[in-house]
Amino acid sequence: MTDKICSMEDIRKIFSDGLTVMVGGFGVPGTPFILVDALLADGAKGLTLIKNEANEDHMGVSKLIEAGQVRKIITSHLGLNATVIGIMNRGEIEVEFYPQGILAEKIRTGGSGLYGFLTDIGIDTILKEKKQTILMDGREVIVEPALRADVALIHATVGDRSGNLVYAKSARNFNPIMATAARTVIAEVEQVVETGVLEPDQIHTPGAFVDHMVEITELTQEYGILAHHVI
């Protein structure tokens, strides 16, 4: 496999208006803050974001939304971000909510080359409205389409030059599934090692799924401990 390390300038060439972008992370762990900052600096507009949540106020993808670069977010929960809830309530951004595991499964099936899946989650709720349903084994189930993106932004702890990735602890979350579900997959890694250094058993995302990798030279403040979550 070729060396997948590239510069931030190369990454910026991938960004353009109107892209659908998946962003890994659940809270701070696993959010690729530096790649998000690159998208912010690029200024691409009319973006559709796919992310578990919108980070917290003034952090990560929240900055993209606050800057008016995002047309729509496909997400699970915005409860920790009053700023984005305000933007949503003023109708300045379109929001599509899914149950968290259904969002994950839509991405997983998209990454697996499938068209969708069947589920009874939300079948007795307002979530059923506007959904296609079918009878399966005598029970009504929702047809949930798969989800793919133009670009996925991923954060990993270690990557080798061939794009094999290892995630840390609860920073894994949406990253491995999003790494399978986009046309162009870009990973930022905290440490780059030579191909062959990682134990095959240790690798979470095989390099075949990763197109480009950038090494983080210094973690920004956003990656650190959030004081308001400390006891």
Add this chain to the structure above:
Amino acid sequence: MSYKEKIAGRAAREVQPGQVINLGIGIPTMIPRYLPDGTGIWVHSENGILGMGLRCRRGTEDRNLIDAGGNYVTLMPGASFFDSALSFALVRGGRLDVAFLGALEISQYGDLANWIIPGKHAPGIGGGMELAQKARRVIVTTTHATRNGQPKILKQCTLPLTAKGCVDLIITEQAVIEVTAAGLRLKEIAFDTSVDRVVANTAADLMIPDGELPRF
């Protein structure tokens, strides 16, 4: 002891050794404090942890290790990490023994509403719908009434549902109520209340067993 601690302490008694449990935001996150040591209880966190421990002591936080509410946590021996798809395979696939959830409204049929107040509060669904619908046992831990003193336990929910007929047990600061096929059955009442007061604060019919009710 605050009313929240009282609810959490009573809820902890519902957990059996070896069970896999999930703790929703709010009162449920206080339950681990009251679990006896060494009982091998596995706490699942939606963001991809099985075997989560208590919250971190100040100064020991790991930036890569949080619970689903963003709080820094510890691990128990045997803990594991996994991605978000697998995390909900565990929930939907029937491997979650108990989910403890909060509530806005609960109906006499065990319907639960806890995710949206249309036009007022709609932060999203999160993992709650799958937990409510697929956990093998759903225990609601909540105050008996709203902040304005309105009953939360009703004949019918007025808010959009999280899941229908999903609740097995309701634990409030005033009472423990079981959801049965025949309706709501009062099981226990708090030391500082009376059956009459519980009935007055509940907007659904309660079946009240004969004799003295256990207190908690």
